[in-house]
Amino acid sequence: MKYTLNILLLILTLVSCKKENEKIVTEKPKPNQIVLISVNAPNKYIHLIKQDSVGKKLKDSLGPKAFYNNNGFTYLDYMNNIQTWRPKANVSDTITIETYNDYLELSTNNFFTSIKETFLVQNGDTVIFNYEHNIPKAKITNREVNDIELNYNSYRLKKLFDNKYTSHYLIFGNMFLNENFKDYKQKSLEYYNQAKLDFTEEIKLLDSLKNNNLISKTNYFYRKDALNMLMEKHKKLKNIKKWLEQNKSLRNKETIEQVFGFDLSETDSLMKFSFFRDYLINISEYDLEFIEENNGNSGGFYIDSRIRFDSIVKDKRFNQTAKNFLLFNAYNGIGQNFRVKDKKEYFKKLQESTTSIEQLDKLKKEYKLDFSKSNELVMTSMKNDTLTYRNLLENNKGKWLYIDFWASWCKPCRKTMPESNKLKKEFNEGNIEFIYLSLNDKKENWKKAIEVDGISNSQNYFIENGNVSQVIEDLRVKTIPHYLIYSPNGELVNGFANRPGQGAKEQLKKLITGQ
Template identity: 85%
Template structure:
């Protein structure tokens, strides 16, 4: 009996010790990885001026007569842990920091390099602290918590110097060659020439990547990442209309020089690939479904776009895409609907979006950003500087008996702001006449609107902030598709010109003619 008891006791002790050991092992293996990445930006530029015809990356000429472009939106784009695309824009000329929560092994940070028109990308690990300094206004990364090859971390700068001598790349010239042409008729042939050069440069870069990997200057993960990004870049080139046509015409040629390789991703790996911007670009490309472009001209300004309603419906039915891909693509398609289609389409497809996405947080943000309250679509809701609310109908009624010169503008709209000095002159000239100058801010941010009113010297005029411009049928009925847009009403409250002349561009003569006839 005692013998059996001792045996049972010893067995229990062994089992207990073994169990404790397994539990300890389990505890060790289940310690979660760091789930944050810290980014530190040192003296980010606020904006810089780039001279288009200057072909040396980062070099700026103050006395150049070439066309110039100001770049204001420096920032790092990444995919957060909820699969939402986010952008961090560091504060200018100071030390700025952000902590990003992540549950993946790697996080990709991308920023637009204005000098090359190709994204500058950095692949960092979960738990990293990354410091960004700026050379020629271009970010250069350094990781403080582990040793990593500078070539691997700052690969974009390395390739630009070693393959392209810090000059515009063939890839960039394909995208932007229209900027460099004096004769627009050369556009198609130049595109083909640049594309053929890009294929040669692609081969050189693949050899460079192979060499870096062989010499252990970049990791296997980074090697595959850079190679996939390069392949995706070539696929984007082949989707440009005239290049695509040329590739199709040359399909019959079968020698090694002319065979075009088709690149793609295994969509069963969507969840792990989604963090990479080139994969998101790939999803966007294959979900365009070769839809024809709709051309639009709005009184001198316009654009082209695909029918995003067809794209939206096609994405829902496309069996290639899992829910993660659909969450990403449906929001992108809805943005196209929001920008280019009528309120009834926005309302219909927002309901479809609610039914077909699992990204509730993103849905709420979209609703907030676009102010998607369709219950007030028949009105144009306005707010005054004193935060009083009225409708556009109320505004017209309140100003009956006067001529009205309506200016639809926004603080971010450069042509709108450029016209303001002339508008102020016009206002002074017509001071003794029965006319009211009214300014309505469309698709703006309220704090920016208030600041711009003071800067432009229009604070003594009637100023209104449009609260529901994206979902108001009134905007559609008035035919406002771009800003600045000007309207003239007579004292009876009747619209006499829905496309009035701009200040400094015929508005004075037009108003004088209308007022003198009545």
């Protein structure tokens, strides 16, 4: 059974409606703006992976933690470009958003629920965000709004899940909680079946809220659609998808999985909703098989975004608004998982296929997509002098080189720095240089990290074109930290050298002494 929804028509209808006890007032011109005020946003959004309650204090729990360093509020601007506002930490911060729609959706990550924390606000609203346990709570100052409606995500988490992990989160998240990883797939199927029951209960809750006028019809349908889309995302997980296919023939008509969808002719009015954008991504992955990659200590699964990109261009279901969004989404997959030649080829295709010039410029600037120097690895020093990787090797010829690819945001990289400093002291009298190359970093953070980690007396360079450099590809630097050892004659003798404190000392001694 396929559901369709024309939210735009519903919203336009409901905006003109009044409750019986409200006075009818003359319609005023729309201010065409929404003001957001964030009060004391956290510097880091830390969530404890093994804690059992949202309200638990950090000091009360040990174990692995999830960090959202750059969490913020994502929305679709009036030019149909996705924007994210990241409030300044520990102060009051304000932004004014220009809008010409009746409603604007603001979304942010919530680690506990597997569904985004979303707020549906109206044109002309002033919204203040305070934070409870790193999760924002909204208040509108210019009109009365039921708190359940405005902060529905927090309400459902308490009402249905007692502020504990939801079944929706545990479908995937149980791998962090379960010490026996072998049980992950079976556990995820159990949580999926529980999530279906919780879905039914939440629909009943929404029905009750609507019937008791605690939530508007607009919000009611909005929340139902978000919930339906969440269930569709569960079905895309590899082991759940396989299980559903295996059991399809055993199911009767009453228990068969329903298919949820939207009327794509309403794309322009629905694009403002994150769950609709998720739906577009879902149907534009075309059931492509996952590519499995193993890089020794790391790896991953991803689909062939090149095939996806070409398919989106040809797909007549999608209008230009949808294609603008989906093509950038597909290109991100190409940028993360494919070679420089693919990035170059598909960036040209993106330029030819999109009408979103602003997003194109933003992408090019953010990822430094200048392919004119792809045959070089361009770097700058602390003094802002420019050189290439080839220059670096030539300048240090005659010495052993231990090269460390790292970044200020990379925790494993930073964790090894004390051992790296210790290693340098042990080889202080030797003919060896320790060189640190920062990859996919921000200069300001890079410079601070150099001082904090005590490596300022070494050779430090900032890589300017890591995303488009053939050199990075040829060196097979796919993850960081990554270490290389060069001999005095400039030969790469180990492209996957050991980490400091984990065999690097023995490795270097053996190479230098020849024993």
